[in-house]
Amino acid sequence: MEILCITLIICLCVVVIYKQQFYKSLYQDFTDGISIISENKIIDCNDTLVKLFGYDNKKEFLSVHPLNLTPAFQPDNSLSCDKAQEMMDIVEKTGKCKFDWVFLDKEQNEKWIEIDILKLKKTFFSKQKFCMVWRDIDLRVSVQKKLENFNSNLEDIVHQEIKKNKEKEKQLVKQSKLAQLGEMISMIAHQWRQPLAIISSSVIDLQMKMVLQKNDKKLLSYVEKHLSDTESCIASLTETIDDFRNFYKPIKSMQQTDLSLIVTKAYAMIESYFKTCNIEILFDDKSSKKITAFENELIQVCLNILQNSRENFLVKEIEKSQIIISTTDIEDGVSLSICDNGGGVTHGIIDKIFDPYFSTKYEKNGTGLGLYMCLKIVKEHHNGTITAANTKDGICFSILLPN
Template identity: 35%
Template sequence: MSTITFDTMLIILGGVLLLGILWIYLLTKQRQKFKQLIDFAIEGLIISHKGCVVEINAQALKLFGGTDKEEILGKSMFKFIAPESKELVQQQSEKSHTEMYECMLLRKNGTSFPALVRGSDMISFGKKMRVSAVIDLSELKEAQYALQALNDNLEMQVQTQIEKNRQQEMMLFQQSRHAQMGEMISMIAHQWRQPLNVLSLLAQNIVFKYKLHKLDDTVLDEFKEDSMRQILQMSKTIDDFRDFFKPDKAIKIFDVKQQLFHAVEMVKPIVASHGIELTFNAEDNLKIESFPNEFGQSIINILNNAKDVLLESCGDHTKQIIVEAKRGENLDIVVSIEDNGGGIDEIVMPYIFEPYFSTKGAQHGTGLGLYMTKIIVEEHMHGRISVENTPEGARFQIVLRGLE
C-alpha cells in the first residue's frame, strides 16, 4: 500500500484550492453577467427564494423607491404588496407560471402604485427561484383618468351644446309660429271677405225692406237662413285653419294629394287676389306616414315664398305657380313647386335655407319660412328638399318615403 507524501498532499490541496478559486471566480463573473443582463431589462425584475428577495434589477429598485439594493434584498416579497392585493398575489404565487395581472404594490415610503405583474418559477443552482416582472402603471392610469375626465367633460359640453341647439330650434319654431299666425290671419281675412260682403248686402236689404214696410216673417226667415249660412261658412273657415296649423303630436298615415289640396286651397284666394294662377296636379294613392300638418305648413311656406317672388318680378307675362306630386323611384313620393318668377340669384342660392336669411327686407320677411321647411322635411319627416333654377323661374322639390 503506497503512502502519499507530504509534498504530494500539498500539490493536491493546492490544486483543489486553485479549482475552488477558479469556481468562485467563474461564479462571480457569471453573477456579474447575470446582473448586467437583468439590469438591461426595461421591466422591474425581482428574484425571490421562499418568498424573500434575493436579487432585483435597477428598474425594480427605482419602482420601489429604493436607493440601494440592500434596502430590498432579504426582505419578504409581501412587504411590498398593498393590503388589498395580498390575497390576489398569494394566489398567483402558487402557480408555476402566471399571465400578466394587475395589482397594487407598495413603495419603500409606504405609498401604493398600480402595476402589471408576471411571475414564473426557475431552478438555479439546485434551488427553486421565483422571477417576477413588474411594470409601473401609474403614468398610464393617470393618462386614463385624464382621458376619462376629458371625455366626461367633452360629453357634458356636447350635451350642453345639444340643449342650446334644441332651445334655439324651439325659439325659431316659436318665431315661425308667430309668422304663420300672421299668414293665417291674412288667409282668414281673404276667406272672410266674400261672406262679409254678403252679410253687408243682407243687412242693407233688411233695412231697405223695413223702410218700404215690406218686412214680414218670410223676409226675416230668409235673412236668418242666409245670414246663418254665411256665419257657418266663416266659422268653418276658422276651424279649418286652426286644425291645419295645429302642431302635430303623433305620426299619422295621410294622403299627400289631399293634404296638398288643403294647402293650395288656403293659399289660392291670396295669390288669386294678386293675379297669380295656381295650378295643382297630383297622382292618386300617394300615402306616407308622418306629420300631415307640418307637411302642409312646409308647403304653404314654399307657396308664400313663390308668391312674394312673383310679386317682385317684372314683365307682363302671366304669373304662375304649379304644384305637382307623383310617384318617383321605388317608394319615393316627389312633390315639386315651380314658379316663373325669374329664378334665384346664384349668389343667394347657397343661403336660401339659412335661418334669418331673406331678400325681402325686415318689414316683409322673417327669413324663417324656408329654414323651418327644411327642418320639417329633413329632420321631422326624414325626407330631402332641394331647389334649382329652371328656364323661367325656380323649382322646389321635396322627396319623401311613401307607403306601398
C-alpha cells in the same frame, strides 16, 4: 507549458470577469425593475426597482418585506397574502407566472405593476431562488379604466344626445309653427276683411231703410235678402276659422289621402290673399294614387313653398306672377312640383336653402326654418325626397312620396 496554462487561466478569468461586468451592467441599467427572491424575501434588486418604489437606496428597499409593499386587499377584494401564495404555487408547478398587481410605494400611493416571475435552476446545496421583473403599468391601467368607463357610459351618452337633438327639433318645429302662425293670422284678417265689410254695410243699409221706409211693404223682402247675404258671409267666416283650426289640430297617426286633396286644402287657405297680390295659381292635377301621410304636415309643406314664392314676388316686384302646381303618379308613389316665375335663387346658395336658419329674406322677414321643416317632414316623416332647382323663369320644388 506552465506559462501557456497560466495564460489560458488568466484569459478565462478575464472573460468571466467581462461577462460578469456585462451582465451586471445589463442588470442595473434595465428599464424594468429586477429582483431576486429567496425564502419570500427580496435579496437583491437593481436601482430601477428602488426608484420605482421611491426609496432612497437599495439597502432601505431590501429591508422592507414584500408583503409590506402591497395593500391588504387587491382590487378583486382578495387578500393580498392569499393571492400572492396562489401565484407562487403556480410558479412552483410551471416554472413561471405573469400577473398584474397593486403595490404601495414609499409614500403609500397605490401603483399598478405587471409582474413576471421565473423559477431559477437550483444549484447543489443552494436555496431556491426566483427572478422577478417589475414593469410599471400605471398609465396603461389608467387609460384602460377610462376607456372602460367611457364604453360603459357610451350608451347613456348616445341616448342623452338623441334626447337633446329631439328637444332641439321640437324647438325648431315650435319656432316654425309660430312663424307660420303669424302669417296665417294675417291671412285670416285679410279673408275676413271683405265679409265683415259686407256685414257692416248691410247692417247700416238696413238701419237706413227702416228709418226711411217704415211702412214700405217691400222692406220685408229687402231685409230678408240682406239677412241671407249676411248669413252667407258669416258661414264664410266660420269656414275660414274651421280650415285654420283643422290645420293646426295635431294628428298623431297617418291617414289615407291624395295630393289633390292636400293641394286643394292648402290653396283654400291662401286663395283670397294671393288674388289680392295678383298671383295666379294654376293646378295641373294628374295624380290619382292614394298615399298614407300626415295630411296637415304636407299641407304645411305646400304653404311654406307657396308663401316663399309670394314673398319673392313682392320683393322683386314681379309682374304677372304665376305659380304652377303639378301632380303626377310615378312607379313607386306620387310626384308634386311647385314652380314659379319669380327669377329663381342665386346659384351659389340654392344648395343651402334647406339648411336650418338659412334665409334669403334678410333679417327682418325670414326665420330660415320654413324650408328646413319641409325637408324634415318630407324626408323623415314620409320617407320621401324634396329638391329645388332653378328654371328658366324661376325656381321649381319637386317632392316625391311613396304610396
